[in-house]
Amino acid sequence: MDYFFELFLGGMTRGSIYALIALGYTMVYGIIGLINFAHGEIYMIGAFTALIIASVLAVAGMPDFAILALATLAAIVYSAAYGFTIEKIAYRPLRSAPRLSPLISAIGMSIFLQNYVLLAQTSDFMPFPSLIPDFTFMEPYAHIIGSSEIVIFGVTALAMAFLTVLIKFTRIGKAMRATAQDQKMAMLVGININKIISVTFVIGSSLAALGGVLIASYIGQINFYIGFIAGIKAFTGAVLGGIGSIPGAVLGSFILGWTESFATGYISSDYEDVFAFSLLVLILIFRPAGILGRTESKKV
């Protein structure tokens, strides 16, 4: 039973991280119907920025708490800036192009960013300092659940709550929903859809950066390629829950996290990624709309 519980928590941790990335996918897909292939790379850039800033600050002799705060902030700012720029360069000119064009552009962007980090930094795995401190009050429970896991769950829950409030109850959230429903109509009622789409990218990218910092400090190493696999898995989570739906993305990511965790724990650890990809393929074949998604009928 202990083993089961360990796997359960492990799956939940994975799921939380996937969820933070999946939220970005789902928001972008919901609003412009594009699979933002470069989203995984934004998460990777967030992790790298955090590592670089943390190293610079550590050399300068800053206290741990300041390093954690500033490195996370830098990761969020930079990922958001990258997300914003990518949308502007690679997707905006293609908004009225055939459906495959922005997707190919996104794949190109993803390859470009991977190799940009590879050339500018290194192809080796870099050790990532564990930024999250061990809480003293958690010590009695340390054998069940670590401090980083608590932080990861907490951040994911907060992020989801924040997004739900933002989308349901604020002016900009209303504008986002309107843009997602019908861009032309949204424009007619005076919504600046370019601005709304940029905001969506910025929020999605910031969440990815948060995920990047958390998982890098949890696993302890990063390289330029982490974004690709994490991106596909988060996408799987988003599709599993029903792409475009925010609670769906979180639910789907958790299911994916548990599937991976239990399958590797009870079956074989060699095929970790195969389980995720198979789940993706099966979901898309049997229920493309996802668990919480609605099937939309198309008008001809």
Add this chain to the structure above:
Amino acid sequence: MPGFSEIKKAFLVSLWFIFLTFPLMVIRINPYENLVSYRWANLFLVGGATFFLSLLSDFYQLKKKETALNNIARPRPKFHLHSRFKRPLAALGGLLIILFPFFFSSYQVNIMTTALIYVVLGLGLNIVVGLAGLLDLGYVAFYAVGAYSYALLNYHFGLGFWTVLPVGAGLGALFGILLGFPVLRLRGDYLAIVTLGFGEIIRLILENWNEFSFGPGGIADIPRPSFFGLQMSLTVSTIYVYFLMIAFTFFTVFVVNRLQNSRIGRAWVALREDEIACQAMGIDKTRTKLTAFALGATWAGMMGVMFAAKTTFINPASFTFLESAIILSIVVLGGMGSIAGVIIAALILILLPEYFRAFADYRMLLFGATMVLMMIFRPQGIFPGHRQIYRFSPERGVEK
């Protein structure tokens, strides 16, 4: 001449990119010794390059607007080779192709053979992506199926190249159908992701199922293609493989060209343009898509066999997603649905990094940038394919 506002804009753009690339391009860390170094030269490089690019893109957009205004009534003159030059040019090209291996080292011949493999792979993927409009991101999986079928059948049963070639093609097609059957009713972008997942599954299985595929170590000592049981030295065999590939390329071009203008080829293009209208015209959507998928996979399977025979060693690392991406950028660069475009793009993309070694590090970076830039500035590719147009005139009947 760029005005003040353009220069100001370019300046702001370069400032933004300096900010954006600062941590990654300028700072370099060494986490093992806690050292941080700064590469200030990169900062000026990024600033200068983006300043220049911003001006360039402004200029391009201005130019585009002007030509758009001027060219409303005038269609662009089409490049057409005079028929008098066609034959001598073809003869010259043929001579060059035949003489090439005798004047260059076997290293060069090998590179050319690799490039030709990519030409055929590009043409195969062109059927799926270019003609039928199905974005296949797992194309390399079929390539892997072909390569492993030759390696394993040879290892276990001692089957030769010529026996396995059709088997590899058939297995490629079979996998194409197996994958295609459940996923083809998916929308375009979902299809792309599923094929990507499928490609990764195949690679991961090859990597981890040691009893079956010998794992990441791969399979070595695969025999080269035979020629009626003749013993050949390494040099002769390299030249032989080169000519085989030349023959293959011509065969592929011939078949793809015929397919393009056939009933099924026109159905593919129609399906790409408008699915619903296509179904209304009585085209069986599933079957048409499935044929495209299977035919594309057939070429990949055959080229896999060829690849295994050429390199005599294969391992799963040769079949990563990047490989699919390279083949896809060949199709995108060349122009979706254009045979000549794909051939030229494959030669450029594969030969250029080989001959300019300095270029090789930046290869994938440039591939990625190419895909984005082509989609924005020239989505039809460098040599867009043109549709066969039939005209009807009462005197002469139907003419092309």
